[in-house]
Amino acid sequence: MLKALRCNSLERCFQRVTSLAEARQALAEPQTILWLDLFNPSQEELQDVGAAFHLHPLAVEDASHKHQRPKIEEYDSFYLLVFYTVQAEPSPERLRVCELSIFLGERYLITVHSEPIPELEETEQRWTRNVRQLEGGVIVLLYSLLDTIVDQYFPVLDAMVEQAEALEDRLFSGELRQRSFTQDLLALKKRFLTLRRIAGPERDVLNVLTNRDNPLFNEHALLYFRDVYDHIMRVADTVDLYRDQLSSTMDANLSIVSNDLNKTMRTLTAASIVLVVDALLAGIWGMNFEYMPELHWTYGYALALTVMAVISLLLLLIFRRLR
Amino acid sequence: MLKALRCNSLERCFQRVTSLAEARQALAEPQTILWLDLFNPSQEELQDVGAAFHLHPLAVEDASHKHQRPKIEEYDSFYLLVFYTVQAEPSPERLRVCELSIFLGERYLITVHSEPIPELEETEQRWTRNVRQLEGGVIVLLYSLLDTIVDQYFPVLDAMVEQAEALEDRLFSGELRQRSFTQDLLALKKRFLTLRRIAGPERDVLNVLTNRDNPLFNEHALLYFRDVYDHIMRVADTVDLYRDQLSSTMDANLSIVSNDLNKTMRTLTAASIVLVVDALLAGIWGMNFEYMPELHWTYGYALALTVMAVISLLLLLIFRRLR
Amino acid sequence: MLKALRCNSLERCFQRVTSLAEARQALAEPQTILWLDLFNPSQEELQDVGAAFHLHPLAVEDASHKHQRPKIEEYDSFYLLVFYTVQAEPSPERLRVCELSIFLGERYLITVHSEPIPELEETEQRWTRNVRQLEGGVIVLLYSLLDTIVDQYFPVLDAMVEQAEALEDRLFSGELRQRSFTQDLLALKKRFLTLRRIAGPERDVLNVLTNRDNPLFNEHALLYFRDVYDHIMRVADTVDLYRDQLSSTMDANLSIVSNDLNKTMRTLTAASIVLVVDALLAGIWGMNFEYMPELHWTYGYALALTVMAVISLLLLLIFRRLR
Amino acid sequence: MLKALRCNSLERCFQRVTSLAEARQALAEPQTILWLDLFNPSQEELQDVGAAFHLHPLAVEDASHKHQRPKIEEYDSFYLLVFYTVQAEPSPERLRVCELSIFLGERYLITVHSEPIPELEETEQRWTRNVRQLEGGVIVLLYSLLDTIVDQYFPVLDAMVEQAEALEDRLFSGELRQRSFTQDLLALKKRFLTLRRIAGPERDVLNVLTNRDNPLFNEHALLYFRDVYDHIMRVADTVDLYRDQLSSTMDANLSIVSNDLNKTMRTLTAASIVLVVDALLAGIWGMNFEYMPELHWTYGYALALTVMAVISLLLLLIFRRLR
C-alpha cells in the first residue's frame, strides 16, 4: 500500500500524493520534499519505487528482507536506515518490534514496513508542526520520524521498569510462587535484552547522524539529532541498570529459596526430635519386661504423660534458643 | 521561583537581583557575572528566561524535562550541563537524586531545578570566597557549583560503605535474619548502582571540561576542574570496589546458607538415628513373643535402659568423630 | 581433486578446466577469471598449484594445515582468506564446521578444503548469475562465495534458536528430566560458542574487505561486501543474545531445582509430623501402665482413633495455612 | 616533621639539611638536588613549604587530604604524584596502605605522608647508591623511590598468593570449617581487590612516566621507569589471576557444600529406612492380635531378630549398590 505526502518547503504547505507517477512528478519540482510510505509492498511495487528513485538493488533487497539490524548505510545518492518501533503486548507479555526501512534522499524519504506502525501518523503531525519551526528540508522529516519512534520507547520501558520493581517486591513479600516468579523474571529479562539490542545499534546510527563531519546536515539540524541520541542513550542506560538489577534479583531469589529450605529443615529437625523422644518414652513403657516398677504405680501413667510433656517443652525451648 | 546574584568581576562585589528585567540589565554591563537560579519554574518563566538569554529552544525543553542523563552539550553561545545532587534518605533507605540543569554562557550561569537543592546556598558562599582567590569570570562560579555538588557525594558514599561493611559483618555474626539481609543487600547494591550511573557520565562531563583543547577555560581554570574530576573518579572507584564486594558477599551468603543447611541435616541425621535405634530396641522388647527370656530377668528392664543409653552414647561419639 | 572454472569477463561466458596446465594457460589470457577448487589435495598437488600461481610457501603451508582461525592475510600478489562453513549434525547434535582456505589473486581464486562443501556448487550458480549483474572481475566470485557461506549460517542458527526456546519451555513445563536438560543446555551453549568463534573473526575479515582504503575493491564492490558484513553481524548478535539467554536459563533452572527441593521438604515435614504424632498417641496407649482408665472404656478404642483422625486433620489444616 | 637531604649532583656527595630555610638556600646552588620529607606536617608547615617552593595551592591541599587515588598531575613548574605503600597486617589479616604525596620539581622532590613509611629509608640508601651509577638529577631520586615502593609489593603479594593456595588446599582437605573458610576467602579477595586498585592507577602513572613524549626524562631514564612499570604490571597480572582463581574457589566450594549435603541425605535415607523397617517389624510383632502363631513358637523371638538383621543387611547392600 502506497501512501505519500509532499511538502513545498518554501511555502510550507502539504499535499497528499496517491500514485507513484504523481510522486515522481512532484519530485521534479525543486522545492518539493516527498515522503513515500510503503506498507507491506509487493516485490514489484518495491522494484518500481526502486527504479523510480534510482535506489541501489542491494538496498531495495535489504528493505524487502526482515530481521535486519538497526543500521545506517551510505549509498551513492541516498542513505538506507533501518530502525525499529517497539510496542508492549499484554499476554503473554512480550515486545512486538516492527522493522522500518528508511531511504533518505536529498529531497525524499521512503519508509517501508510490513506491519502497521502507528508512529507514522504521529510523525506526519509532528512534521507539519516542525516544518514551521525548523529550517532544512528532508532532515526535518527524518528528525520527526526518528524522534517519534524513540519517544514511543519510553512508555514501554517505564512499564518494564515497573514490572521489574514489582518482581523485586514479590521476592520479599514472602508469598511468591516460585515457578511463575522465575518465569516472569526470565521473560522480563528477555524483553530488556531485546530492547537493549535495538537501542544499542540505533545509538550507533544516531552517532553517525550527529557526527560533525557528516555533509548531510547543517549545524542546526545536528542539535536535533543530538537530542534523539540523548533519548536513546537514556533508554540504553535504563535497560542496563535493570538488566543488572534483575540478575541480582535472580541471585537473591536463590539465596532466599535456599534459606527457606534451611528454615523448613530446622523446623523438621525440631519437631521430629521432640516427637521421636516422646515416642521412644512411650515405646520404653510399652516394653514387656516383668519387673518394671513404675508400671504399677497408681499415678504412673499420669507421671509418664507429664514427663513427656515436660521433656517436649524443654526441647522446644532449647531449639528456640539455638535458632 | 527566580533568584539571582550578580558579581562585578573587577570590583569583586556581589548584589542580589530580584527580577528578570533587572538581570538582563545587569548583564548589559560588561564586567558583570550573573547567576540566575530557577526553582521549579513554570513553562512560561522558562520561556521568558530562554528568550532573554537567547537560549536554544531544544536546550530549554531539555531543562524542563526530568530524567536527563548527566551531560554537557555545546550550543552556539552557551553550554548546557546536567548534573545530579545526591542525598541519603533514611527509611526506606534510598538515594534522593535531584537533577540540576545548568546553562553556562560567557558571563552568566543559569541553574534550573524542580526540587530544593541545599548545595546551592553552599555554592553561593564558596563563590564569594573563591572569587577573591581565583581569576576568571563565570568559570569560578561553575567550579564552585560543581565542586560543592561532588563534595556532597562523599558523606553519602561513606555511609553506604559503612553499611556494606556492616552487612558483611552480619554475614559472619551467625545471627542474621536471612530475608532482611538479602533485602538490605539488594537495596544497597541498587544504591551503589544509582550512584555509579550518576558518577560515570559526570566523569565524562568533567573530562570534556578538563580537555586542554577546550576554548572555554584558561590553563589556570583547568587545574580546578581537574581536581573535581579527580574527586568524581574516587567516587566511581569506590563504588566499583563495593559493588564487586557486595557481589562476593551475596555469593558468600549462598555458601553459608547451604552450609548451614548441611549442618542442620547432619544434626538431624545424628539425632534421628540415635533415637530411632533406641525406639527400635524398645519396640523389640515390646514384642509379644512368648519366649523372650530377658523379659523375665529381675534386672532386665534396667539392663535394657542401660543398653539403650550405651548405644546412644556410642553412636553420638561416632557421629562426632565423623563430623 | 582439482576442479576449475574459467570465465571470460568480457563475454561473460564460462568454461570448465580440467587440468592445472590448462588453468595456467587460461590465466595467460588477460580477460580470464579463474576459479580453482582443490578438494583434499595431496601435498604435491598443493605444491604444484603454489608454484604455478607463485603462492608464498607459508600461505601454502597454512592452507594444508587444519584448524586455522578465520582470517585474511595480505601477501605480495595475493590474499589468503580462511573461512568456515557450518552444518548442523543431528545425533549427537553438534556443528560440523569445514575449513575453507581461499587464495585471492588479481584474476584467480583458489579454494582448498579437505571435506566436501556443498556451498561451493551453490557458489558456482550464484557466480554465473551475478557476473551478469555486477561489474568487476574476481571480486564478484569472492562475493558469491562468501555470501553463499554466510547465508548458510542462518538455517543452522535458526534451528539453534528454536532449540534454545524449546529448552526454556521445557524448564517451565514441570516435567523436565534434569540430567538430560542440563546436558542439552550445555551442548547447545557449546554450539553457540562455536558459531560465535567463527562469526567473530569472520566479521573482522569482512571489516578489512569493506574498508574504504582497501585498494582491491572499487566503491561498487564495497556495497556488496558490506551486505555480507551485515549478515555476519546479525549472526554474531543473535548468538550473543542466546548465549546470554541460555545462561539465564541455567540460573533459572538452579532456582527451580532448589525450590522443588524446598517443596519436597515441606511435604515431608507435614506428612512426617502428622504421622509421628499419631504414632506417638498409639505408642502412649500401647504402654503397659496398670492404671490407664481410658483403656477400659467401652468406646476407648473408637475414641482413640477419632482423636488421632481429628489431630491429623487439624495439623494438615495448620500446615496448609502455613504454606 | 621535616627531614631533608641534599645532593651535589656533580660531586655526588650528600648532606643532611635540618630546616626549611637551609633547604631553600641549598636549592639556590644550581648543582643541588634536594629531597624534603614531611612526616605528618601541620597545615602551617605545609603552607610554608608550598610557599617556599611555589607549589600550587590546589596541589598542597591535595597532599594534605587523605584518600587520593594514585595519580600524576602536571602543574606549571612541578608534578604531583600520589603513590601508595602496602604492608601486610597480621590479625585481622588486612593490608595497611599508606599514602605518599610526591612533589617533583626540576631539582627537588618533596614527599608528604601522615604515617611512618619504612620504604623511605631504603630509598635513601638506594639513592646514594644509584647516584653513582646513573646520570640525571632528581629523576634518579624519583626512580629510587618508586622502585623501592613497588619492590615492597612483592613480599605482600607472595604471602597473599600463598594464602590463596592454602585456601584451595583447605577446600579439598575435607576438614574445612565452612564459616571461617568463607570469611577468610572473602577477606583475602578484598585484599587482592585493594591491591588491584592501587596497582591499576599506579600502572597508569608509570605509563605517563615512560611515555617517550615526556620532556622530563631523557632516553636513559626511561629505561629505568620502564622497569618499574614492568614490576607493577606483574603485580596487577598476578592479582588478576588470583582474583579469578578465588572466584572459582568460591564456586567450587558451593558445589562441594551441596554435594556434602547430598551425601548426608543419602546416608540419612539409607539409615532411616533400615531402622524404620526394623521398627515396623517390631511394631507388627508387638500387636495384640489374639491369633499370631509365630508369637508362640519357641524360637519365634530369635527368628524375629534374625529376620530383622537379615533384612537390614539386605537393605544396606542394596543402598551401597545404588550409591
Next chain:
Amino acid sequence: MLKALRCNSLERCFQRVTSLAEARQALAEPQTILWLDLFNPSQEELQDVGAAFHLHPLAVEDASHKHQRPKIEEYDSFYLLVFYTVQAEPSPERLRVCELSIFLGERYLITVHSEPIPELEETEQRWTRNVRQLEGGVIVLLYSLLDTIVDQYFPVLDAMVEQAEALEDRLFSGELRQRSFTQDLLALKKRFLTLRRIAGPERDVLNVLTNRDNPLFNEHALLYFRDVYDHIMRVADTVDLYRDQLSSTMDANLSIVSNDLNKTMRTLTAASIVLVVDALLAGIWGMNFEYMPELHWTYGYALALTVMAVISLLLLLIFRRLR
C-alpha cells in the same frame, strides 16, 4: 653453562663456539651470526656476557631474575624478549613453565634460562634448515626459536582440551565422585588460566614484531612472524573457549548436584511415609484398649498385614504418579 653456535650468513655454514672469547672474535667477522645459549649462568658469567655484548645492566638484571612477564623491550642496540616454554607434568597434573630471556642484537641472539629447555635443540635444527630457505640474518634464528616454542604449546593444549571434554563426559556419566571432579575441574581451569596468561602477552610481543613500522625486519621476515602470531592467537582463542566451557561445566555440575539431592529427598519422602504409615497401623493394633474387636478375629492378624501391604502399594503408586 655456555653453548654457542656461529653461522656464516653468506656461506650458510655453522660452527660450534666453546668460549666467550671465541664468540666475541666470531662476532668481529661481519658475516657472522652468533647464537649464545646460557644455561643457568652464574651472576659473573652473565656480567661478562653483558660486558662483552654491551648489554644494558638493567636488561642483564632482568634476565637474571625469574618471573618476568612475556615482553619485548627496546634498548639502544638490542631488544630484550622474555618468552615462556610450556610442558605438561603428569602427577599432580600441572604446567611446567620455563622462562627464556632473549637478547636480540643486530648479529647475535643470546638466550638465558635456568632450566633445561628441549625446544632449544629443536630450534638449532630448524635454524640450520631455515637458513637455507630464508634470507636475512639473525631474524631467521629468532623466527626459528619463537616458532619452535609456540609449536610446543599445541600438544599441551590438545591434552588439556581432551581433559576438559573428559570432565564434561564424567559430569553426565552419573558416576562421578564429586570432590575429585571439582578438584580436577579447578586444577584444569588453573592450567588454562596459566596458559592464557602466557599467550596473552606473547601475542602482544608478536604484535610488536609484526608491526610494519618496525625497522628490524624486512617485509619478507614479517610474513613469518605473522605466522607465529597466528598460532599464538589460536592458542589464546582455544583457551578462552574452554575456560568459558569449564565455567558452564561448573554451573551445570551445581544444577546436577542440586537435582540429585532433590531426587534423594523424594525417595526419602516416599519411603518414610510408607513405612511410617505401616508403623502407625502396627502401633494402633498394639494399643492396650480392652475393647478392640478386630484383635480377637481369627484372621485379624492376616488382615492387618494385608491392610498394611495394600496401603503401602497404594502409596507407592501415588508417589510414582506424582514424581
